[in-house]
Amino acid sequence: MAVESATLVQRTADLTRDQLMSIAVARGCRHYAPWVPAGVAVVDEPEIPHEVLGAALLRGSADAATFQAIRCGAMVLSDLGNSVELIAEACRQFGVAHRAAHIARLGMLADNHPEYWQGLLRVLPFSSSEESYLPGLSRLVSESRFIAPGRSPVRTWLRTHYGR
Numbered sequence: 001m002a003v004e005s006a007t008l009v010q011r012t013a014d015l016t017r018d019q020l021m022s023i024a025v026a027r028g029c030r031h032y033a034p035w036v037p038a039g040v041a042v043v044d045e046p047e048i049p050h051e052v053l054g055a056a057l058l059r060g061s062a063d064a065a066t067f068q069a070i071r072c073g074a075m076v077l078s079d080l081g082n083s084v085e086l087i088a089e090a091c092r093q094f095g096v097a098h099r100a101a102h103i104a105r106l107g108m109l110a111d112n113h114p115e116y117w118q119g120l121l122r123v124l125p126f127s128s129s130e131e132s133y134l135p136g137l138s139r140l141v142s143e144s145r146f147i148a149p150g151r152s153p154v155r156t157w158l159r160t161h162y163g164r
Contacts, residue, residue, distance in 0.1 A: 078159035
């Protein structure tokens, strides 16, 4: 599996951010469809593991396009059917384990599946670098509007439900 995983990681690394975003949109990240440029086909590539796609979206320099890709990557990595071990391995290979750990720590705070995030944090190295640049909680959840005085909005963690 390690050789196969390394090959898939390299193949995924060769894709552009626009191609990665289009695959993510095809897999259920419709929230991020506006960031796929016109002319880029929204088509899934099912041979790319969901976990590898999510990790690949976390790459990039500290700019606005990377910020949006990280938000989309967080949605992909949040899929409860993911293998946390495969996420950790892909994140190590892409050099983005610190970004995945940041997302996992936020997931522990706001998602109603903290056990998923605990499992991911157990297999990721601890890091706190870049946290000032990375998306905060409000960028990884959808929040309903207030419906009546005294009622709080309902917060939902954004995730895909990709059927493999």
